[in-house]
Amino acid sequence: RIMRPDDANIAGNVHGGTILKMIEEAGAIISTRHCNSQAGEPCVAALARVERTDFLSPMCIGEVANVSAEITYTSRHSVEVQVNVMSENILTGAKKVTNKATLWYVPLSLKNVNKVVEVPPIQYARKEQEDEGKKRYEEQKLDRLETKQRNGDVILPVINPEPHTVGYSQSSLIHLVGPSDCTLLGFVHGGVTMKLMDEVAGIVAARHCKTNIVTASVDAINFHEKIKKGCVITVSGRMTFTSNKSMEIEVFVDADPFVDEPRERYRAVSAFFTYVSLSKEGKPLPVPQLLTETEDEKRRFEEGKGRYLQTKAKRQAQMQQQQAAQQ
Amino acid sequence: RIMRPDDANIAGNVHGGTILKMIEEAGAIISTRHCNSQAGEPCVAALARVERTDFLSPMCIGEVANVSAEITYTSRHSVEVQVNVMSENILTGAKKVTNKATLWYVPLSLKNVNKVVEVPPIQYARKEQEDEGKKRYEEQKLDRLETKQRNGDVILPVINPEPHTVGYSQSSLIHLVGPSDCTLLGFVHGGVTMKLMDEVAGIVAARHCKTNIVTASVDAINFHEKIKKGCVITVSGRMTFTSNKSMEIEVFVDADPFVDEPRERYRAVSAFFTYVSLSKEGKPLPVPQLLTETEDEKRRFEEGKGRYLQTKAKRQAQMQQQQAAQQ
Amino acid sequence: RIMRPDDANIAGNVHGGTILKMIEEAGAIISTRHCNSQAGEPCVAALARVERTDFLSPMCIGEVANVSAEITYTSRHSVEVQVNVMSENILTGAKKVTNKATLWYVPLSLKNVNKVVEVPPIQYARKEQEDEGKKRYEEQKLDRLETKQRNGDVILPVINPEPHTVGYSQSSLIHLVGPSDCTLLGFVHGGVTMKLMDEVAGIVAARHCKTNIVTASVDAINFHEKIKKGCVITVSGRMTFTSNKSMEIEVFVDADPFVDEPRERYRAVSAFFTYVSLSKEGKPLPVPQLLTETEDEKRRFEEGKGRYLQTKAKRQAQMQQQQAAQQ
Numbered sequence: 001r002i003m004r005p006d007d008a009n010i011a012g013n014v015h016g017g018t019i020l021k022m023i024e025e026a027g028a029i030i031s032t033r034h035c036n037s038q039a040g041e042p043c044v045a046a047l048a049r050v051e052r053t054d055f056l057s058p059m060c061i062g063e064v065a066n067v068s069a070e071i072t073y074t075s076r077h078s079v080e081v082q083v084n085v086m087s088e089n090i091l092t093g094a095k096k097v098t099n100k101a102t103l104w105y106v107p108l109s110l111k112n113v114n115k116v117v118e119v120p121p122i123q124y125a126r127k128e129q130e131d132e133g134k135k136r137y138e139e140q141k142l143d144r145l146e147t148k149q150r151n152g153d154v155i156l157p158v159i160n161p162e163p164h165t166v167g168y169s170q171s172s173l174i175h176l177v178g179p180s181d182c183t184l185l186g187f188v189h190g191g192v193t194m195k196l197m198d199e200v201a202g203i204v205a206a207r208h209c210k211t212n213i214v215t216a217s218v219d220a221i222n223f224h225e226k227i228k229k230g231c232v233i234t235v236s237g238r239m240t241f242t243s244n245k246s247m248e249i250e251v252f253v254d255a256d257p258f259v260d261e262p263r264e265r266y267r268a269v270s271a272f273f274t275y276v277s278l279s280k281e282g283k284p285l286p287v288p289q290l291l292t293e294t295e296d297e298k299r300r301f302e303e304g305k306g307r308y309l310q311t312k313a314k315r316q317a318q319m320q321q322q323q324a325a326q327q
Numbered sequence: 328r329i330m331r332p333d334d335a336n337i338a339g340n341v342h343g344g345t346i347l348k349m350i351e352e353a354g355a356i357i358s359t360r361h362c363n364s365q366a367g368e369p370c371v372a373a374l375a376r377v378e379r380t381d382f383l384s385p386m387c388i389g390e391v392a393n394v395s396a397e398i399t400y401t402s403r404h405s406v407e408v409q410v411n412v413m414s415e416n417i418l419t420g421a422k423k424v425t426n427k428a429t430l431w432y433v434p435l436s437l438k439n440v441n442k443v444v445e446v447p448p449i450q451y452a453r454k455e456q457e458d459e460g461k462k463r464y465e466e467q468k469l470d471r472l473e474t475k476q477r478n479g480d481v482i483l484p485v486i487n488p489e490p491h492t493v494g495y496s497q498s499s500l501i502h503l504v505g506p507s508d509c510t511l512l513g514f515v516h517g518g519v520t521m522k523l524m525d526e527v528a529g530i531v532a533a534r535h536c537k538t539n540i541v542t543a544s545v546d547a548i549n550f551h552e553k554i555k556k557g558c559v560i561t562v563s564g565r566m567t568f569t570s571n572k573s574m575e576i577e578v579f580v581d582a583d584p585f586v587d588e589p590r591e592r593y594r595a596v597s598a599f600f601t602y603v604s605l606s607k608e609g610k611p612l613p614v615p616q617l618l619t620e621t622e623d624e625k626r627r628f629e630e631g632k633g634r635y636l637q638t639k640a641k642r643q644a645q646m647q648q649q650q651a652a653q654q
Numbered sequence: 655r656i657m658r659p660d661d662a663n664i665a666g667n668v669h670g671g672t673i674l675k676m677i678e679e680a681g682a683i684i685s686t687r688h689c690n691s692q693a694g695e696p697c698v699a700a701l702a703r704v705e706r707t708d709f710l711s712p713m714c715i716g717e718v719a720n721v722s723a724e725i726t727y728t729s730r731h732s733v734e735v736q737v738n739v740m741s742e743n744i745l746t747g748a749k750k751v752t753n754k755a756t757l758w759y760v761p762l763s764l765k766n767v768n769k770v771v772e773v774p775p776i777q778y779a780r781k782e783q784e785d786e787g788k789k790r791y792e793e794q795k796l797d798r799l800e801t802k803q804r805n806g807d808v809i810l811p812v813i814n815p816e817p818h819t820v821g822y823s824q825s826s827l828i829h830l831v832g833p834s835d836c837t838l839l840g841f842v843h844g845g846v847t848m849k850l851m852d853e854v855a856g857i858v859a860a861r862h863c864k865t866n867i868v869t870a871s872v873d874a875i876n877f878h879e880k881i882k883k884g885c886v887i888t889v890s891g892r893m894t895f896t897s898n899k900s901m902e903i904e905v906f907v908d909a910d911p912f913v914d915e916p917r918e919r920y921r922a923v924s925a926f927f928t929y930v931s932l933s934k935e936g937k938p939l940p941v942p943q944l945l946t947e948t949e950d951e952k953r954r955f956e957e958g959k960g961r962y963l964q965t966k967a968k969r970q971a972q973m974q975q976q977q978a979a980q981q
Contacts, residue, residue, distance in 0.1 A: 005658070006660050009716075173655055176679055176682070178834055179833040179836075199656065202656075203656065203718055203744060207744050207747070210744070229838070232687070256687070258686060258687045259696050259698060
């Protein structure tokens with residue numbers, strides 16, 4: 001679809017969150033279709049996890065987003081979908097890859113939302129594809145178990161914070177979950193949640209560096225808990241790490257089922273977003289260093305640095321592989 | 328209501344689809360109200376057909392759209408509504424007719440969606456009005472039967488198409504039908520469908536001529552099949568004909584009831600949109616000729632030419648009638 | 655959240671209606687949460703009244719709106735909420751108070767929408783706070799009874815009105831109430847209604863003075879009647895009074911439950927909006943005097959003048975109090 005003014009920031013760059021929402025919608029459609037393709041129990045695919053994704057080039061207002069999705073692996077109870085997004089300038093015809101994402105869905109029964117339905121297996125062209133998919137499946141399963149533990153953190157307001165401290169840029173918003181945010185089952189679309197998360201992360205990044213900022217990448221996001229229609233969700237973000245030209249922001253989503261349910265507020269999702277600051281010509285600008293004050297902030301900064309260096313190393317290894325393959 | 332940035336293209340012209348959506352909403356309201364005006368079965372009017380409509384002058388961001396609707400004919404099971412749209416520049420006070428449309432609605436029972444309720448008859452000021460309405464009713468009924476046949480076509484992707492061929496500009500989008508797209512009965516508003524159709528047709532036109540384009544007219548659209556909440560709809564468009572200064576685009580809407588229903592994908596709507604290309608001063612520009620390659624493309628081009636010449640002849644006849652009447 | 659192009663007029667000023675909608679959403683969340691905080695009947699808070707609010711400084715596209723809400727008084731069956739809105743320019747860090755509003759909510763049972771649930775009492779820091787709250791409670795109760803009477807007025811179309819008469823600028827719009835406009839109970843959010851009212855009032859003001867206009871204040875609004883999903887609402891506005899630099903517009907909301915219900919059209923809400931006209935530099939401009947023609951128009955003009963002078967006197971008294979307190 002064509003990108004509209006409301007999809008973009010003032011500089012005309014489409015929000016990463018808008019793109020994540022389109023990706024998730026495409027993934028939900030293809031996996032729901034697949035899971036209903038055999039005469040079984042009617043079901044709706046719910047987003048369980050999004051793998052790390054990089055935003056390779058910004059999309060602009062007036063461009064057309066081309067989204068394509070493909071099922072790349074199925075386990076007994078989950079579907080792996082690969083989604084590619086291309087931006088197309090329909091006036092010049094120029095096309096660019098915006099990003100590629102891998103999503104995991106779980107089919108939930110339409111009749112009983114707590115029941116996971118069996119997934120029809122797909123056919124693989126080569127045996128290796130199945131083996132590689134299985135490896136990816138095991139890896140993400142492990143990672144999901146791990147993140148389930150570290151979810152106790154809360155962001156507290158800070159009075160009169162100094163510029164470039166964590167408290168200075170931290171932000172939160174609340175959103176009442178309405179019918180248009182939800183699937184047929186009455187749960188929030190994963191894409192809606194990701195769009196709100198990107199909105200908060202973007203406010204944190206802009207408050208910190210006071211320039212035009214864009215989403216550079218999103219770390220793997222796990223959706224442990226469904227969020228029901230009528231909940232209030234609180235999305236909070238704080239900066240955890242800065243390199244010379246990038247900022248890492250941690251975002252939490254807490255759901256508050258305050259009507260018609262006997263549950264406490266709970267942590268539904270958390271994730272790391274990376275932003276860069278862009279000049280008017282679209283070149284990355286240096287960002288102010290984050291000032292850490294407490295022990296916790298220093299620890300999170302070091303952890304962020306670890307993720308940053310790991311990603312950098314992975315990317316270099318990939319580039320060397322590609323160069324080796326081309327020789 | 329006031330036209331907003333999201334209602335318009337980059338040049339500030341309001342999308343034809345936004346206007347079609349407003350027209351349909353007005354028509355649905357007046358005909359639903361009429362069909363519930365007597366103590367009968369509660370019902371909701373569903374769009375069955377829109378007659379050909381011309382966009383006489385473009386509307387711009389910040390202008391106010393004035394929509395007025397009137398019931399002009401009732402048969403036993405259908406209602407004809409005439410809707411007029413005026414654009415008003417509230418700063419200068421200037422008003423222009425944007426377009427006029429005729430829509431046909433069928434009242435469906437709120438309790439049983441497959442039951443068509445009886446329509447209370449309206450009073451006519453003169454007997455001729457009833458006779459003319461009846462003639463229009465018979466004509467559209469015939470046309471609806473005809474289009475029901477020619478609905479088997481599918482648009483296939485083309486690899487590396489040459490500029491200005493049919494494959495070069497053809498486009499499609501998918502949309503998951505959510506609650507805010509639907510009526511009280513859980514079916515997609517006709518206006519929502521037309522807005523998506525106009526969006527795809529606009530992308531096809533812009534890809535072909537790479538300039539600012541606007542909707543000039545829409546041929547009669549028949550809504551043979553309802554589309555239910557939860558469906559995925561695929562809207563595809565291809566260029567069928569070009570004159571010196573206009574492009575005709577055929578648009579298909581296919582619905583895919585992939586959850587909770589044992590139906591195959593089906594063709595819900597199809598229609599022809601005509602676009603013109605505008606210079607910065609708002610003058611029509613010449614458009615590149617469409618290059619037809621296959622036999623089918625050549626046949627469709629000739630059919631499009633037929634429609635083009637027929638419309639042109641009708642318009643000239645009307646102008647002569649008007650001139651004769653003025654003398 | 656960040657203000658988007660669709661939230662604002664062509665000059666980039668955010669619509670008062672968008673701000674009212676955010677205020678009401680915050681109020682609905684905090685009061686629904688409070689009323690469900692004790693193990694009682696699940697309920698949803700419905701807006702009963704908004705006190706008069708002044709828009710102290712305009713908000714612009716790209717700024718972040720910070721909305722904070724606090725419960726300030728509870729009676730047995732109602733909750734008073736104080737909501738503050740700050741606009742923040744995230745690039746410069748500048749913050750300004752946009753407006754403060756006081757809202758009254760009534761908790762309705764989720765199981766039986768006609769039953770008002772009991773409100774858990776709040777704790778007051780000082781006894782005076784409770785007494786002042788009780789005084790405000792009694793005052794608004796009285797005012798709600800009064801407005802319930804004067805609701806019979808209807809706005810009729812005028813043919814060829816003269817510039818600057820009442821008929822010249824009067825306006826109305828219709829809106830079909832869809833699922834995304836509604837609460838869990840299936841009734842329109844008060845904030846949605848206020849946004850539409852501001853839209854109509856803004857069109858009336860722009861038609862009258864043909865310049866860039868912004869909402870300056872909104873008088874107390876009472877929500878006597880709920881509006882159900884599927885209704886058509888007609889929002890109409892007419893100018894009642896002009897001072898040298900402000901315009902007062904009266905807005906009516908009529909609901910038409912034309913499907914599935916045996917009710918007549920009824921007046922759901924009415925309110926007075928005050929607008930000012932701004933130059934390109936954001937300075938207030940003189941507005942053309944309203945030309946009154948009929949006896950009713952003259953009476954309404956005098957009543958409007960009364961409200962204007964009363965507000966002016968109140969504001970001066972407050973300023974003197976503040977000056978006295980500072981000395």
